[in-house]
Amino acid sequence: MNILWNADKYAKDFSFVHQYGNGVLELIDTGKANTAIDLGCGNGVLSGKLRDMGLDVIGIDSSPEQLAIARRDFPDINFIEADAISFEVNKPVDVIFSNAVFHWIDKDKQSNMLHSIHASLVKGGQLVFEMGGYGNNMLIHRELSKAFNRRGLKYRIPFYFPTIGEYAAMIEKEGMLVTYAILFDRPTALNGDEGMNDWIRMFIRTPFKDVDKETENEIINETAENLRNDLFKNGTWYSDYVRLRMKAIKP
Numbered sequence: 001m002n003i004l005w006n007a008d009k010y011a012k013d014f015s016f017v018h019q020y021g022n023g024v025l026e027l028i029d030t031g032k033a034n035t036a037i038d039l040g041c042g043n044g045v046l047s048g049k050l051r052d053m054g055l056d057v058i059g060i061d062s063s064p065e066q067l068a069i070a071r072r073d074f075p076d077i078n079f080i081e082a083d084a085i086s087f088e089v090n091k092p093v094d095v096i097f098s099n100a101v102f103h104w105i106d107k108d109k110q111s112n113m114l115h116s117i118h119a120s121l122v123k124g125g126q127l128v129f130e131m132g133g134y135g136n137n138m139l140i141h142r143e144l145s146k147a148f149n150r151r152g153l154k155y156r157i158p159f160y161f162p163t164i165g166e167y168a169a170m171i172e173k174e175g176m177l178v179t180y181a182i183l184f185d186r187p188t189a190l191n192g193d194e195g196m197n198d199w200i201r202m203f204i205r206t207p208f209k210d211v212d213k214e215t216e217n218e219i220i221n222e223t224a225e226n227l228r229n230d231l232f233k234n235g236t237w238y239s240d241y242v243r244l245r246m247k248a249i250k251p
């Protein structure tokens with residue numbers, strides 16, 4: 001997962017990412033758990049909530065920028081810099097929790113991550129997560145793709161958004177048993193008049209890697225304009241999120 005986060009802007013304008021994490025936390029059976037990993041913990045806000053639920057938490061993230069904020073805001077929590085596809089812990093935990101992270105991992109690396117998760121859970125341990133699911137941000141990616149194509153450029157969606165069936169099969173292949181799964185639409189309000197432009201600038205990085213700044217700005221403005229009909233309602237921009245929420249147990 002390679003992204004250089006603007007951690008302060010992320011915390012200020014995209015706090016909905018952890019606010020929505022609360023619903024995922026409710027899937028954890030705390031009666032059976034003492035220890036947890038927050039995988040892709042970012043700025044640590046949800047690690048703090050796991051701690052407040054009585055769990056002894058380790059936050060894992062690959063971004064030093066995000067971890068600096070997490071360590072500043074939650075000095076009592078142990079945060080470790082590691083990649084989700086290859087992390088290891090000294091002692092297996094009861095719960096692995098993750099919010100809005102797994103879609104950043106390429107499809108061909110997912111089994112590595114699920115393998116690390118399996119190895120880091122105790123027998124009977126719970127994997128509880130939410131990620132972008134099949135069809136996530138379809139309107140945004142479709143308009144970006146058209147704007148790239150109009151300039152003779154190729155656009156590839158830089159995320160992995162699986163169906164329930166596809167992801168459940170991957171989890172079960174790694175030896176865990178899926179006990180809950182839901183795929184649902186969650187249109188999400190963005191902040192400010194420039195909400196869509198800001199969202200694209202924050203999250204869509206790799207497709208613009210070889211595009212000059214002027215063309216990038218043109219593409220972003222044009223994409224936002226073409227999305228206005230569908231995603232700007234009563235003065236507010238919305239992102240067309242689709243969530244995949246799942247729970248699995250290590251038998």
Ligand code: BEZ
Nearest residue numbers: 100131132136159203241
């Ligand atoms: C998501 O949470 O679904 C998401 C966030 C940023 C980029 C892509 C997907």
